[in-house]
Amino acid sequence: MPKKNYLLTPGPSPVPPEVLSRMAEPIIHHRTPQYQEIFKEVCEGLKFVFKTSKPVYTFTSSGTGAMESAIVNFLSPGDKVITVDAGKFGERWGKMAAAFGLDAKVIKVEYGKPIEPRQIEEALKAEPKTKAVYTTLCETSTGTAMDIKAIAAVVAKTNAILVVDAISGLGADPLDTDLWGVDIVVSGSQKGLMIPPGLGFMSVSDKAWKLVESAKLPKFYFDLKQYKKSIDKNDVPWTPAISLVIGLREALRMIKAEGSMEAVWKRYANLGEATRQAFKGIGLEIFSSRPSNAVTAVKSPASVDSEKIVKIMRDEYGVSIAEGQAEMKGKIFRIATMGYISEFDIAVGLSLIERVLDRLGYKFEFGGTIKAFQESFVKGELVNK
Numbered sequence: 011m012p013k014k015n016y017l018l019t020p021g022p023s024p025v026p027p028e029v030l031s032r033m034a035e036p037i038i039h040h041r042t043p044q045y046q047e048i049f050k051e052v053c054e055g056l057k058f059v060f061k062t063s064k065p066v067y068t069f070t071s072s073g074t075g076a077m078e079s080a081i082v083n084f085l086s087p088g089d090k091v092i093t094v095d096a097g098k099f100g101e102r103w104g105k106m107a108a109a110f111g112l113d114a115k116v117i118k119v120e121y122g123k124p125i126e127p128r129q130i131e132e133a134l135k136a137e138p139k140t141k142a143v144y145t146t147l148c149e150t151s152t153g154t155a156m157d158i159k160a161i162a163a164v165v166a167k168t169n170a171i172l173v174v175d176a177i178s179g180l181g182a183d184p185l186d187t188d189l190w191g192v193d194i195v196v197s198g199s200q201k202g203l204m205i206p207p208g209l210g211f212m213s214v215s216d217k218a219w220k221l222v223e224s225a226k227l228p229k230f231y232f233d234l235k236q237y238k239k240s241i242d243k244n245d246v247p248w249t250p251a252i253s254l255v256i257g258l259r260e261a262l263r264m265i266k267a268e269g270s271m272e273a274v275w276k277r278y279a280n281l282g283e284a285t286r287q288a289f290k291g292i293g294l295e296i297f298s299s300r301p302s303n304a305v306t307a308v309k310s311p312a313s314v315d316s317e318k319i320v321k322i323m324r325d326e327y328g329v330s331i332a333e334g335q336a337e338m339k340g341k342i343f344r345i346a347t348m349g350y351i352s353e354f355d356i357a358v359g360l361s362l363i364e365r366v367l368d369r370l371g372y373k374f375e376f377g378g379t380i381k382a383f384q385e386s387f388v389k390g391e392l393v394n395k
Contacts, residue, residue: 013328018359020150020178020305020332022200022207023349025257026264029205033257040252046244048259053241055262059180059203060195061271062187062213067237069210070251073177073198076210078106079232080173080194084218085141086226087111092133092170093144094125097151098335099175103144110227115140121338122152122307124300127160140170141221147195148179151335153307153344154298155183162190171218177201181265182278182304182348193218199254202304204261204349208251278303281347281356284387288360291382292367292374297342304348307334309341311372316343322366329362353387 017024038044049068056066069075085091091112093103096119107114115133119125125145134140143165148155158174165172171193176185180195181202187195192215199209214234222234236247268274282303286296289308297307310316317340320333334342345359360379367374 015328016330016355016358018329018331018345018351018355020201020344020346020348021198023202023204023346024351024355025206026204026261026350028264029257029260032260033205033253035256037252040250041245045250045252045255048256049246049250050244052255052259052262053244055259055266056211056213058266059262059271060187060197060211060213061185061189062195064188064213064215065238065241066211066213067234067241068246068250068255069212069232069237070208070246070248071210071232072207073175073196073210074102075232076177076196076198076212077102077175079210079212079229079234080144080196081106081110081112082225082227082229082232083234084171084194084221084225085110085112086224088113089141090115090137090139091142091144092117092130092137092140094119094130094146094156096123096125096146096154096156097121097149099150099177100146103146103175107144121336122154122297122299124154124156125161127157127164130161131164134164134168134170138168140168142171142173144173145175146179147174147176147185148183148302148304150178150305150344151307152298152338152342153296153302153305155179155300155302155304157300158185158192159190162192165193166191171215171221173218178348179302179304181271181274182282183302184275187213188215191215199258202348203258204264205254205257208254209258275303278347280387281351281353282306284353284383285345285347285356285360287386288356288379288383292364292378297338305332305344305346307338307342307344310343311367314367314370314372315340318370319343319363319366322369323359323362327362329359331359331363353383357383
């Protein structure tokens with residue numbers, strides 16, 4: 011019998027059948043009123059998810075393309091910036107800053123820990139000419155959520171702008187862009203937005219937009235001035251990923267059907283907490299001190315290489331989770347609770363993790379994850395009624 015595959019990785023995440031069917035429809039030409047009507051609805055839906063009244067620009071790229079756009083459109087060579095390195099994706103901000111000749115102050119944070127807002131405040135006081143602060147909403151490599159609301163309050167008191175990588179956290183972890191005063195938010199299509207990889211997104215505040223005119227870093231494909239001219243006509247300057255945009259329209263309709271982003275966040279909070287309790291139910295420890303609701307990082311038992319857990323689950327049973335990265339390789343494994351992943355998908359993953367852990371010699375009582383998961387999830391639902 012063929013395997014039934016389950017995708018529980020922190021990107022790409024599963025794509026709903028309704029979205030896949032839309033994407034399978036015959037392609038249309040993009041310089042037409044028909045496509046522009048679709049893109050107009052997508053742009054409004056993105057504002058709903060980003061919690062902003064400002065335009066959300068769409069790039070035919072991965073989320074990393076949106077990250078690059080958040081540098082080249084606002085800065086000039088030699089500008090001073092602060093980047094938060096709390097894992098592999100925060101590290102990427104620092105690498106990009108170096109690639110573009112910026113003067114970057116990198117704040118290194120222990121893996122599994124969030125940046126403390128006071129650390130950013132101290133760095134801004136030490137260098138008042140800082141133009142931008144770059145951090146993440148969810149550090150995907152460690153399953154850690156940053157306190158963006160508190161960080162935004164610190165940065166707002168200065169001339170610097172706050173740029174947040176919300177590629178994995180958007181939709182699952184609370185992010186109230188306008189209310190909190192977050193200047194730039196970047197994201198990607200293949201996680202909370204429930205479509206395949208290939209689209210990047212960026213929202214821009216008025217404060218951030220003022221930097222566009224003076225920015226001297228080179229750009230062409232990601233030139234935001236070109237995107238601004240086009241978005242006013244419900245269009246983009248270059249050829250869009252037409253089928254992905256059509257799929258995104260359907261995915262955004264599904265998200266909006268929940269009524270509010272607050273309702274979506276609450277659902278993910280329940281799922282994330284239940285997942286964390288599940289692993290505690292068999293004596294495992296959650297890696298992050300401030301866990302994200304998008305992805306849970308779990309410390310592997312001391313005697314078990316987490317890479318073996320991931321490999322056996324994927325190659326023998328068709329259930330994909332993620333291993334640790336960089337210094338956490340072999341020490342943690344990660345399971346996603348974002349996008350089109352339900353409690354029943356997680357239950358399948360938990361039951362298989364138990365089987366594999368037993369096979370690799372870890373001793374525990376079978377069914378402990380499922381018992382704790384079910385109990386936690388039911389209690390969570392009762393709280394919300």
